[in-house]
Amino acid sequence: MSKFRSNGKREMPELNTSSLPDLIFTVLFFFMMVTSMREVEVKVQVKTPNGTTEIEKLERKSLVSHIYIGPPSKSYRAALGAAPRIQLNENFAEPEAIREFVIAERESMFEKDKPLMKMSLKIDKGVQMGIVTDVKQELRKAKALNIVYSAGIDKSQMR
Amino acid sequence: MGKGKRKVPGLNQSSTADISFILLIFFLVTTSMDVDSGLARRLPEWDPNAIEQEMTIKERNIMTVQVNKNNEIHVKNGVINRVIDISELKDIAKEFIANPDNNPSLPVIEEYNIEDYGVVYTTIKHVISLQTDRTTNYEIYFQVQHELSKAYTELRDAWARQTFGKELSKCDEKTEQPVARAVYASKISEAEPKQYGTAQ
Numbered sequence: 146m147s148k149f150r151s152n153g154k155r156e157m158p159e160l161n162t163s164s165l166p167d168l169i170f171t172v173l174f175f176f177m178m179v180t181s182m183r184e185v186e187v188k189v190q191v192k193t194p195n196g197t198t199e200i201e202k203l204e205r206k207s208l209v210s211h212i213y214i215g216p217p218s219k220s221y222r223a224a225l226g227a228a229p230r231i232q233l234n235e236n237f238a239e240p241e242a243i244r245e246f247v248i249a250e251r252e253s254m255f256e257k258d259k260p261l262m263k264m265s266l267k268i269d270k271g272v273q274m275g276i277v278t279d280v281k282q283e284l285r286k287a288k289a290l291n292i293v294y295s296a297g298i299d300k301s302q303m304r
Numbered sequence: 305m306g307k308g309k310r311k312v313p314g315l316n317q318s319s320t321a322d323i324s325f326i327l328l329i330f331f332l333v334t335t336s337m338d339v340d341s342g343l344a345r346r347l348p349e350w351d352p353n354a355i356e357q358e359m360t361i362k363e364r365n366i367m368t369v370q371v372n373k374n375n376e377i378h379v380k381n382g383v384i385n386r387v388i389d390i391s392e393l394k395d396i397a398k399e400f401i402a403n404p405d406n407n408p409s410l411p412v413i414e415e416y417n418i419e420d421y422g423v424v425y426t427t428i429k430h431v432i433s434l435q436t437d438r439t440t441n442y443e444i445y446f447q448v449q450h451e452l453s454k455a456y457t458e459l460r461d462a463w464a465r466q467t468f469g470k471e472l473s474k475c476d477e478k479t480e481q482p483v484a485r486a487v488y489a490s491k492i493s494e495a496e497p498k499q500y501g502t503a504q
Contacts, residue, residue, distance in 0.1 A: 162318070162321065163317065165320075165321040166317070166320035166321045166323075166324050169321055169324040169325055169328060170324050172328060173324055173327055173328040173331060176328065176331050176332060176335065177331055177335075180331070180335035180336060193342075194442070194443045194446045194447065196343055196446070196447075196450045197450075197454075198454060198457065199343055199450050199453040199454055199457060200341050200342060200343060201341060201342065201343070201344055202339050202340070202341045203339070203340045203341060203342065206340070209340065263344075265340055265342060266342075268442050268446075269442070270441075270442060270443040271441070271442070271443070272441075272442045273438065273439045273440065273441065273442065274371075274436045274437065274438055274439070274440040274441070274442060274445055275438030275439065277442055277445070278436070278438065281347060282350075284347060285347050285348065285349070285350035286350045288349075288350070289347075290346050290347045290348075290349065291344070291346055291347075292344070292345050292346070293340075293342035293343065293344045293345070294342050294343045294345065294446055294449065295340060295341070295342040296341065296342045296343055296446065296450075297341065298341060
């Protein structure tokens with residue numbers, strides 16, 4: 146008999162899963178780092194325009210506040226109609242409320258970040274300029290001068 | 305009573321993986337990965353006491369881009385005065401801003417001293433006046449802003465290539481890029497809404 150021949154039935158060794166939790170925790174931490182909490186529920190329909198080369202990515206999310214402008218979503222249509230509305234935080238607002246909103250946003254920031262505050266204007270393509278101009282005037286009054294016209298990057302048009 | 309040491313039974317850890325899976329899925333659902341992007345602009349300061357200044361800008365230094373309620377883009381400067389297509393805007397703006405042929409009806413090319421760099425010759429006094437109607441479509445307005453921004457970027461890029469021998473994005477962020485930005489500084493002025501219709 147060869148000494149390599151085993152006797153009896155061999156059992157398949159079980160896979161050691163003791164490091165599986167660690168593995169999944171690593172993935173979890175990765176996701177916690179690269180993502181951010183979902184912003185507020187958007188109550189207006191916003192489809193931003195597309196640009197190509199001039200679009201910049203907003204790097205530090207803590208510096209950015211959002212203003213949404215667009216027609217109310219379907220569930221709010223009945224009460225509000227289809228005319229474009231402004232949304233600040235969770236609520237619909239009038240342009241006059243922007244100044245208060247800017248002050249509140251500014252208060253929540255670190256002192257050294259305050260001059261770097263950016264307002265991201267998420268405006269629907271179909272909106273008319275009147276409401277946009279009103280918002281811009283209010284932002285100027287509130288001294289929030291750095292604005293970003295939120296837009297997607299149209300890769301197919303890139304040269 | 306039992307004798308000797310009793311062994312502490314090992315904790316069953318087989319469900320830790322499931323627990324962390326649940327956490328992982330929770331985070332996947334509640335967070336968003338999308339990066340916000342957009343066209344950055346800076347609004348002019350608000351000055352409530354500003355008396356309407358009689359700006360003495362020479363005719364040749366100004367280019368008016370008017371987007372009317374029918375979303376037509378009307379451009380007026382020293383050499384052009386007509387409704388244009390959006391695709392033409394960038395080249396018209398580039399020609400206006402740079403004035404490469406030193407055309408007497410386009411902006412004056414002047415000496416301009418940039419700190420820490422030196423003297424350059426550029427159309428430092430040019431102004432692009434962008435006017436919109438309250439019923440102008442936002443997307444058209446955005447595209448106009450985008451095209452004008454593109455015109456500036458391309459001019460800076462060409463200037464950087466000529467001067468530093470490389471693209472703007474490859475230039476030094478602290479020293480070279482600000483110079484290129486100063487040579488072709490963005491001079492887009494948006495008419496105050498109340499002035500609209502009365503100006504010119």
